Amino acid sequence: EAGVTQFPSHSVIEKGQTVTLRCDPISGHDNLYWYRRVMGKEIKFLLHFVKESKQDESGMPNNRFLAERTGGTYSTLKVQPAELEDSGVYFCASSQEYNRGDYGYTFGSGTRLTVV
């Protein structure tokens, strides 16, 4: 089966511009997560979708970040306007069955975002 796909793999944008990251989860996975690693620090949780609904968005840093999941399939994470501190690697992950409790994540390879 195909894994979790993220694109672009790299993005370089200027401060103030808008960037949209996309994640295609494994087919049939209800759960979709976004994480990011900023400036070589720890990887931090951003938000969690169950199908098309936001289950937990407590990790979203501010209202410049907007995540959507169309029809419970792929997800986008838009940063508008981008700031220098948004630079980092954005990871997406998916897993099956909500409430399964086994943390059966599959991570994508990440999108490296550089804001200059």
Add this chain to the structure above:
Amino acid sequence: AQSVTQPDIHITVSEGASLELRCNYSYGATPYLFWYVQSPGQGLQLLLKYFSGDTLVQGIKGFEAEFKRSQSSFNLRKPSVHWSDAAEYFCAVGATDNYGQNFVFGPGTRLSVLP
């Protein structure tokens, strides 16, 4: 709140040498513990996980980890390192008191392997 520390930012070992990567966590309840590895250009790959039972956990690629509740540690070990093990390693804790299944990651340890 949960937290994970990995005291070593960067470790260098010779190929064939043994390896131990340290991980300490802070969590009030029984933790779910994980080790992930990220090789260059790759996603995060699960090496092993501990939920309960035997405190010595075997994983993929010859790795093992031992859960020590008294020390709040979950150190990763490998008896003989291969050049392909050069990567970044992340320890993580998952909450057991909700079904959000979110991870709290440590800052990572970068492993370099000398030929």
